Amino acid sequence: MTVLHWFRDDLRLMDNPALYHASQQGPCLYLYILDEAEHPGGAAKIWIYHALADLDAQLQGHLLFFRGKPEDILPRLMGELDADLLTMTRRYHASGVRTDAHITDALASQNKKTAIISGNLLWEPEEISKPDGTPYKVFTPFYRRGCLNAAPPRQPLGTPVLNHARKQAKGAVSLDALGLLSGRAWENTIAQKWDISAKGAKDRLDAFTNTRDRTGLNDYAEGRNFPAKSNVSRLSPYLRFGQISAHQAWYQAAENRDRQDKQLDIFRSELGWREFSYSLLHFNPALKTTPLQPRFAHFGWIENARHLEAWQRGQTGYPIIDAGMRELYQTGYMHNRVRMIVGSFLVKNLLLHWHHGEAWFWDCLFDADPANNSASWQWIAGCGADAAPYFRVFNPVTQGQKFDADGHYTRHYVPEVKDMPGKYLFNPWEAPADLRAAAGLRLGQNYPEPIVDVKASRQRALDSFAQMPKASQ
Ligand SMILES: Cc1cc2nc3c(=O)[nH]c(=O)nc-3n(C[C@H](O)[C@H](O)[C@H](O)COP(=O)(O)OP(=O)(O)OC[C@H]3O[C@@H](n4cnc5c(N)ncnc54)[C@H](O)[C@@H]3O)c2cc1C
Known part of the structure; x- marks a missing residue:
């Protein structure tokens, strides 16, 4: 056959x-x-x-x-x-x-x-359901009660022995003729940051799991929150396009580790978030477009093309936001902590529809994923299953101070502020003018003034959310 x-x-x-x-x-x-x-x-x-x-x-x-x-x-x-x-x-x-x-x-x-x-997937969506047979809507019981009590994921298979049939096919074209590349310089620049191959996927998984110091999996539970640290796996594009399977990651992470190991548990639970997103997508086919909480269809998003472009280009005047958006554009990737900060800024401080964020990430991310991207944007906007509550508005100044305390990440992607002292790195507009001048920062000239006031825009978001119909309506 x-x-x-x-x-x-x-x-x-x-x-x-x-x-x-x-x-x-x-x-x-x-x-x-x-x-x-x-x-x-x-x-x-x-x-x-x-x-x-x-x-x-x-x-x-x-x-x-x-x-x-x-x-x-x-x-x-x-x-x-x-x-x-x-x-x-x-x-x-x-x-x-x-x-x-x-x-x-x-x-x-x-x-x-x-x-x-x-x-x-480690578990098929139909395999994981509540005792009453309906799908879980909250992550922790989905993963802890559902996935971890189900049969363990299958062990990875080896590479099959393939007997290639040799046939010509009419209409087949060359890889180049698919038109995937358009010749823009950006295509080369961002591809060079990655080894986009099966070997690249395996090397990355090995580098993540086989560390002897506190990089990679060894300090994943804590280090995964800090964008300048090398504790996350960066496997997402490989998982997205299936160059490596979740099963390979699931089992290789456990090699030489105790089953109760905290690092392993947290890493596996992140793979569990991927399963959860796919379950949401399977049971909610309109996840990309339609809020899981219907009352959000009545939310008063605003349109502001200037703000959207400033966000997309990393020109908001908030260094941690701009660092994340530039990381995205320059590397096709953004650290998860920063995805949450820039996402919150878009939908809450700028009050722009989460569809704008979803679409920009879809276009720029190497790991742009039909389940993870839509589910995460719904989570950020507060309209998803098990979503971040609407009143949780990340403050881009304190988030930067907390998660990029020594500023390595932000200084790298926003060189305009690289000589600012740590005290004002995330809020340069509050620095004395002579200090800014000494650091070569000219607000409104070589780096923007903040496009919104963080306090006032937070209040505006809370007021808008308060006007939404209540959950039961
Ligand atoms: C607004 C927003 C949009 C996002 N869009 C995508 C997307 O399009 N594609 C995508 O793969 N992830 C997306 N994520 C989830 C998460 O940010 C990335 O999966 C993670 O940053 C990838 O980096 P990593 O491989 O180093 O992660 P690790 O921390 O090493 O995690 C290992 C793997 O677990 C999975 N994973 C980790 N965190 C999550 C999560 N929160 N949700 C679902 N799966 C997760 C990913 O497959 C990841 O590769 C998004 C998050 C946010 C807040």
């Missing part, structure tokens, strides 16, 4: 159950389709380009590339290639689920089979 494996968010050979299944059935063909209807963001396209180049090399050049609608391409291609079975890894976002169901039906009418196999 000839099998066609359709790679999507599972761009790996190792621990890929659907590919493994394919390998056991007979000679395999491999395919990637760039489907613009899925709206991949600018950064994601760069990541996908390099990940595909690496995957194709691992498959000795046997990966076929197509551009267009999978519903149009696959039924024709399966016939042309004389393939009997299409394998794919299960996905969870509504448009993907719809497409996969459509293709399954179309192939069934041609007497061809499809196998949609779970591979990217």
Whole structure:
């Protein structure tokens, strides 16, 4: 039997159950389709380009590339290639689920089979439910009562022995012809910060788990809060596009560690947040657009294009916000603590709709993820399941002082303030003018004045939230 494996968010050979299944059935063909209807963001396209180049090399050049609608391409291609079975890894976002169901039906009418196999989540959404059978809406019971009491995640699989079928396919294009790269200099600059390959994913996981000092997993529970420290894994883009599986991370983190180890427990619970986001997406297909708490549909967001652009460009006049937004644009990544601070600033201090934040992150993040991004923005805005309460407004000055106390992170990304003393690093407008002058900082000239007053804008947010219909309405 000839099998066609359709790679999507599972761009790996190792621990890929659907590919493994394919390998056991007979000679395999491999395919990637760039489907613009899925709206991949600018950064994601760069990541996908390099990940595909690496995957194709691992498959000795046997990966076929197509551009267009999978519903149009696959039924024709399966016939042309004389393939009997299409394998794919299960996905969870509504448009993907719809497409996969459509293709399954179309192939069934041609007497061809499809196998949609779970591979990217530790627990499938249907496996984790409350005793009454409904899905959890709060993270801690979801993870502690649900996931940790369910069967443990499967052990990772090895790399399958693949027997490549050699066939030509009409309409296949080169990787470059997919048009993932547009030639902008930014594409090279941000890609250079990462090793976008299977080896890069493995090296990163090894570097995170095999440390002897207080970097990586050894001090994850505490160090993960500080953007200048190297305690977080930075695995998110690799997990997003499936270059490494959550199972590999889950089990490798536990090697040589006690099962009760606090660092391990907290790291695994962060992987649990990913599971929770996917559960939310599965049970709420409109997660990207529709607030989980319906009363937020009546919230009085305001529109202000100038403020939105200042936020996007890292020109708000609040150094910790600007550092985060510039980290995002320069590296395709932002540290989680800073994602929360910039998110709160957008939706609370600027009162801009969380959709704006979700869209900008979707375009700029290498890890832009249909579940994690939407769920996290709903969390930040206070309208999600188990969300940060609306009255919790992060103060960008005190957050900077607390989580970047020596200023390494902020000085790196906002060189305009790098010579400011620590006391005024996060609130330079409060510094005496001569001190600013000595540090080369000219507010309103080489760095902006704060675009809003933090106290007044906090009060405005609280007033707006107070006007919303109550939860029961
Ligand atoms: C506004 C906002 C938007 C976000 N958008 C995304 C996104 O598009 N894609 C994305 O992967 N994460 C997103 N996150 C979650 C989180 O910030 C990142 O997963 C994390 O910073 C990735 O860095 P890391 O791999 O070093 O994390 P680690 O701390 O090393 O965690 C390991 C893995 O656990 C998962 N994880 C960790 N924290 C979370 C979380 N809060 N929610 C869900 N999964 C988590 C990720 O897969 C991560 O790679 C967002 C958070 C916020 C506040």
